[in-house]
Amino acid sequence: MVARIGPYRVLNLLCETKLSRLYKVFDQRHNRVAILKLALADNAKEESAALTLRKEAGLLSRLSHPGIISLYDHGEHDHQPYLVAEFVEGHSLIMERRERPDMGRVLSVVMAVARALAYLHQHNILHLDVKPENILIDGRRTPPMPKLCDFGMALVIEKNAPPPPPHRRIGGTAVYMAPEHALGRALDGRTDLYSLGVVLFELLTEEKPFYGITPTATAIMHVQAQPPPPRLYNPEIPPALEAIVLKAIAKNPDHRFSGLEHFIAALAPIASRMQARPPEPPVMDAGTLTRADAEKFLRAGRPDRAIAVYRDMLTRNPADFQCHHRLGGILYRQGRFQAAIRHLQAAIAVNNQQAELHKDLGRALSRTGQNENAVAAFQKALALNPDNLSILLDLGRQYNRQKQPEAAEPYFARALAAHPTSLAAYNGLAHTKQVLGKTAEAITLFQKALALAPDQPELHYNLGTAHLAIQETAAAESCFAAALRLKPGFAAAHHAMGNICLAAKNPVQAAVHLKAALAADGSGVSALYDLGRACRMQNDLDGAVSAFGRYLKFAAKDTTAYLALAEVLEAQGKQEAAGKYRRMAEELNAHSSSGQTHKTDP
Incomplete structure (x- = not known):
């Protein structure tokens, strides 16, 4: 690791992205610790990395606000630009997520970030990458102060200039991206408001409104899908607060708050009531309800009450393996993947020898886009149960999602060898071979699957696509016609x-x-x-x-x-x-x- 960058002594490397490295450094001239961001030189995007970092330094040099990280210095090291900013003693907002969020604190933090964004917008700057990772909580202050950082995606809108042109390629994070941003349309302050609304949704519910298997799929959901009501995940959210969240993340910018000031004004009275309210009492019947009661609530179609019982049981015994395992499964089925992951990990910490647990964790991780961690979880599950069909299929599908068909192929082949009548194994292996250009082998596999299940329209369709891939149009047309006879x-x-x-x-x-x-x-x-x-x-x-x-x-x-x-x-x-x-x-x-x-x- 490099020892010095310019006049700064490197203490340690914090992280590395595609475009830059982030170091913790010591500034001997001012006797202070700081953060140094250095553009990477060794990649195909060298020029882009340098330009992005210079732009970020230029933007930060124009700003002075308690809710925005301060720029100390900028310069060059080995012909690559760097910037030096204040070191925030604390953690990112991502560490603030809790199962039972302190809504008063959540609103206080979000309103502080909104004020920082309003300041940016007054200076004709859009942040365009508002997310928990880019909000640092300064623990040196009382109460702790959130600070907005990472202006690499920021955009300056000059006064009296037309809005940013549509279709401009602007980066961002798909999970928090406004529909107009995903579509490449003109952007304004309401774009940042949308992202902050998604952050508020997540802090209040412990879930994001939209999850896709890929960033593109997530962006499409922001454009097309309606968000679930926050109270579906957290019934303690007041209806008025839910309405504010849903307005902030409306699809049409004209249906959102017209500016951050109006968003803050809407939140302020609710925040005041939350901060003045005494702590919530424990779950009703605390200490008296059991796992049997929770299961009765589930059978009666009352999963939220079952979740409350299981959580209350965990306050009495935080290491209750069955509670964590069951709660992880319930939350997963509700689409509450982040919360499910926490409970499944807690169950594994108690007993890491159950393949089913690792498999469930892998599925939850996959649904939240944590692909490498998902593969690791599936591999652990497979080590415990080497011939399990669903685990082999999950691994194959996961590698295909990551566009690694050569890694997926052997798992589908193992699944088919161990389970020769599995249509899912035939389908997975055939699709993978088709992606790898082994179309003739794919056709043979689809035909064998159809011999087992001739009434499956999807198999006829899949065989048709394989024929079409090698210009066998007549055969493909026959397959598609068969699929439509079975499923008009x-x-x-x-x-x-x-x-x-x-x-x-x-x-x-x-x-x-x-x-x-x-x-x-x-x-x-x-x-x-x-x-x-x-x-x-x-x-x-x-x-x-x-x-x-x-x-x-x-x-x-x-x-x-x-x-x-x-x-x-x-x-x-x-x-x-x-x-x-x-x-x-x-x-x-x-x-x-x-x-x-x-x-x-x-």
């Missing part, structure tokens, strides 16, 4: 048939299938693009404009769709509107070396 509302099969009809220059039949796909599954976004193509081929220009326009609401970075829409508008004689969409496509390509190319689903 099978959206993916209709979509695939629609594309086959398009390739065969039969737009009328293609439109029939594509409309059926959309009717069966309204979220089938790419079917809208293909429907636009079918309408264009039929010279149904109004239908094409409608389909392409609806598609672009969900895929705002697809240059191909902008150009297709422009072409249709030109055919309608609407040159001005067509020019607008061509300029949008050009602007998108200017901000991205590769742009985004439309990929038609099979």
Whole structure:
């Protein structure tokens, strides 16, 4: 490890990201400990890392607020820029999460962060990466003061300048990302408000409103899915506070608070009541209810009461293995993955020899995007039960989620060898071989699976996609037709048939299938693009404009769709509107070396 950077003595390396290293250093000139952030030189994004860090230093040098980390210095070391900022003696907000949150403290912290963001917005700066990891709690102050840090993604909006252009590639964290940010649209202070609203949701409920297997899936959920009511996870949240949280994370920026000041004003009276309120009494019937009572509540459809009983039992015996294990399972089924992880880990700390526990932990970790930890948990489960079908399948699927099909293949093969009638093992191995380019082997596996279960429409569909991958169109069409006979509302099969009809220059039949796909599954976004193509081929220009326009609401970075829409508008004689969409496509390509190319689903 490097001993000195400029005039600063390195104490230790705190962490490393793709773009920078973060060191704890000692500033002998001022006799103080500080944080030094050094841009990395040894990667393909060297220039980007240096530019990002210089921009961050420039932004911090303009700011002075008790809720924002202070910049001490900036310079260069071996031709790479660094910045030096205050060292916060404390922890990040991520460590503040508790099962039974102190709502008064939560609101106090969030309002302090909101004031810091309001100050930023007054200086025409958007943070664009508000999340618990970027909020440090300064324990030297009473009460502890939250400080906003990491301005690497921040954006300056100059006075009297137009808003940031749509489609600009701006980074951020998908779990906390506003819909307009995910879609590449114009941003303003309400974008940061959304992210802070997600943080508030998480602190109050111990869960995030949206989880996806990948960052892209999470971002799509922010755009399309409605958040669950916070009181579903924590019934102690007052209805008025729930309404504030849901308003802060509304999909449409116009439906949120118009500024951080209004958000703070809405929270203030609730915060005052919370801080004046005496501590909550223990759970009703504390000390008298048992595991049998909790299970009765579950059978009666009252999981929240069961959870309360189990938690009360844990206050009396924190090492109760059965309570932790059962509570982890209940919370997982409710979608409360972070809380489930804590209880499953606590159960494993008591008894680490149960494969089922490690498997359940792996699934919860996977659902929260902790992929490497999920693999480790599944591997521990497999070591305890080497031929367990569900564990082998979980490992294969996990590696496929991480786009490591070569690592997934042997686990699916082991699953099939140990369980030769498992359709899930056939499917997993066949899909993996298809990704690896072993399409002939995939076809053989799908055919064997169909011999075991000929009435499974998904297997017919999967076999059809494999045939299509090697241009065996007639065989693929036969498979998709079989899938639709078994399941007439099978959206993916209709979509695939629609594309086959398009390739065969039969737009009328293609439109029939594509409309059926959309009717069966309204979220089938790419079917809208293909429907636009079918309408264009039929010279149904109004239908094409409608389909392409609806598609672009969900895929705002697809240059191909902008150009297709422009072409249709030109055919309608609407040159001005067509020019607008061509300029949008050009602007998108200017901000991205590769742009985004439309990929038609099979």
